[in-house]
Amino acid sequence: MNDAQPQPGSRLPAFINVRALERRWRRLSVTDLVVWGIGVVLLLFVFWRIVLTFGQGAYTLESFIKNVIFGLAQGSIYALIALGYTLVYGILFMINFAHGEVFMSGTYIGFFVIAAMEESGFLAEQTLLALLIVFAVGMLSSMAVAVTLERIAYRPLRKAPRLVPLITAIGASIFLQQAFRGLFGSSTKVYPHVHLYALPQLFPQLEDGKGMDLISGKYDVQFALLGNDVNLVVQPFIFVIFIVALLMMAGLYWYVQRTKAGKAMRAVAEDKDTAALMGINVDRVIVNTFAVGAALAGAAGVLFALYTYQVTHTMGFIPGLKAFTAAVLGGIGNIPGAMFGGFALGFTESVAPGLLSIPHQLKDVVAFSMLVLILIFRPTGIFGEVLSEKKA
Amino acid sequence: MALLEAKDIHTYYGKIHALKGISITVEEGEIVTLIGANGAGKSTTLNTICGITPAAEGQITLGGKDITRTRPHEIVALGVGQAPEGRKIFTRLTVTENLEMGAYARSDEDGIKRDMEYVFTLFPRLKERERQLGGTLSGGEQQMLAISRALMAHPRILLLDEPSMGLAPLLVQDIFHTIEELNQAGTTILLVEQNARMALGVADRGYVLQTGAVVLADRAEALRQNEMVQKAYLGGAH
Ligand SMILES: Nc1ncnc2c1ncn2[C@@H]1O[C@H](COP(=O)(O)OP(=O)(O)OP(=O)(O)O)[C@@H](O)[C@H]1O
Ligand SMILES: [Mg+2]
Secondary structure: OHHHOOOOOOOOOOOOOHHHHHHHHHOOOHHHHHHHHHHHHHHHHHHHHHHHHHHOOOOOHHHHHHHHHHHHHHHHHHHHHHHHHHHHHHHHOOOOOOHHHHHHHHHHHHHHHHHHHHHHOHHHHOHHHHHHHHHHHHHHHHHHHHHHHHHHHHHHHOOOOOHHHHHHHHHHHHHHHHHHHHHHOOOOEEOOOOOOEEOOOOOOOOHHHOOEEOOOOOEEEEEEEOOEEEEEEEOHHHHHHHHHHHHHHHHHHHHHHHOHHHHHHHHHHHOHHHHHHOOOOHHHHHHHHHHHHHHHHHHHHHHHHHHHOEEOOOOOHHHHHHHHHHHHHHOOOOHHHHHHHHHHHHHHHHHHHHHOOOOHHHHHHHHHHHHHHHHHHOOOOOOOOOOOOOOO | OOOEEEEEEEEEEOOEEEEEEEEEEEOOOOEEEEEEOOOOOHHHHHHHHOOOOOOOEEEEEEOOEEOOOOOHHHHHHHOEEEEOOOOOOOOOOEHHHHHHHHOOOOOOHHHHHHHHHHHHHHOHHHHHOOOOEHHHOOHHHHHHHHHHHHHOOOOOEEEEEOOOOOOOHHHHHHHHHHHHHHHHOOOEEEEEEOOHHHHHHHOOEEEEEEOOEEEEEEEHHHHHHOHHHHHHHOOOOO
């Protein structure tokens, strides 16, 4: 057994897998070379653009801070959605391509509730309570959609080859989009502008003494940093999004690590038959997993709509794809990986266009190039482990 | 009435006819062993009892109650615990979490706590490794954990699938010792073994399986004396 020999460099950090690199080196094919070539060219391009940008002095500290703050919001949303992909993948080894539509469904149904509450004046009177209701409705609606999907579309296919549920998921995604279009039309629905005032003592100068508007407020902030004058328009809601996302992730962590249901989820992810031998109802755990992922997506959807004000039947597509990218980036199936991937993607998308002096519209190109780079240099994602024979 | 009774069960993996009409019974308080060559259908028999590979034909009863079509997690709740072949420890769960999963179907917190202390007295090594991940245990420790985990369900009958597999001879002795100890404490055991000598040493009765069918069924001493068993499973001269 030559496997048992001590490996040189085995003390390197785990993510530099010397043996795997060696193995790849020995089996290097022309395709590998081309792919690596593309990767290296991309990296050189990025490097060159950054040098160029700084050479021209075109990148200011102000725009950097602005982009980082925006990346925080974007990253939070991506991370919350990415967790849904990763949770389901961790248990079923299946990409739930309809997850973007699960996100959309909750947001959409939340819209009807918030619109009705605006109509009745309840939103203005009891803003915080109304918002909590919208979140609850959004999350529950997403959960209902995801659980239904699991029951009728995915469960019957659990023993089928893995390509089959994947195609079904794409079908489900299209079905949901078209169902919402059919039911509610293709026009854009506009989420109300919500004003939630807080801390009047701390910010008496804002909003005629009502305090800071946490949802729709935009405030000019000026300060000096490293000898630069920085002028920013700050939206408190970005930080609200970030904090809500962090709280939900902490909740998820607690659920998965500490509760009986969470431990059962990890047991089922590892081995379904053995989990059943423990008395765990595997179907129920799978339903839970879909539900938890959907709750996070529903909450992300309401946050997203309160920020962008817009709801359409296609709104889940791009964020879904981005969040999927984020999940792969972090190592699909890995929970901290999805969180990290979400924020990494959010920041990169926000910061990179300016840094590379390319138009901001190209941020999607940046996101997907990042995916390509990761898949070339670390196919398992940043936190991913090499799949065992059984899972692969 | 037998505690566990399987009557003429047939089980298929797709087109493979793995069990061709197996009948076994286990009485309350007994150790019964299933021996047989690789691929004889021993594991399949246990998994059919547990509902993982449900029987296509035949009937299985537990304490007189039909469990042939009952779902696996419900069978556990009714009192069947299995330590499966290859241990199947949850590698990313800690030792304690693995044991908690064993008790998943229960809600009597006090009883669970008591049983956890009991398995720790049975296997003090596990107590020392409480917080360690299952995947970091040695093979022997994993086997101890697998047996303990099955015991955490507080089963009426404990199914053990090759508990001696891959263990050093001394540890095999230990494990068999524990099996006897458990039985003396009142646990009914259905034991699958390749190590026929050891198995027939502790068992009251045994069944010999061959290509999905029972070819011999007798008291353990009688099987030990049986010429065919001696030749095929006890290595002839010894
Ligand atoms: N998952 C499966 N798919 C297809 N055939 C299987 C499967 N599991 C077992 N079999 C077949 O069923 C038969 C019985 O297998 P089983 O695992 O029950 O044997 P066993 O007596 O436990 O053997 P061993 O001593 O090697 O564990 C064998 O012919 C085996 O090839
Ligand atoms: Mg076997």
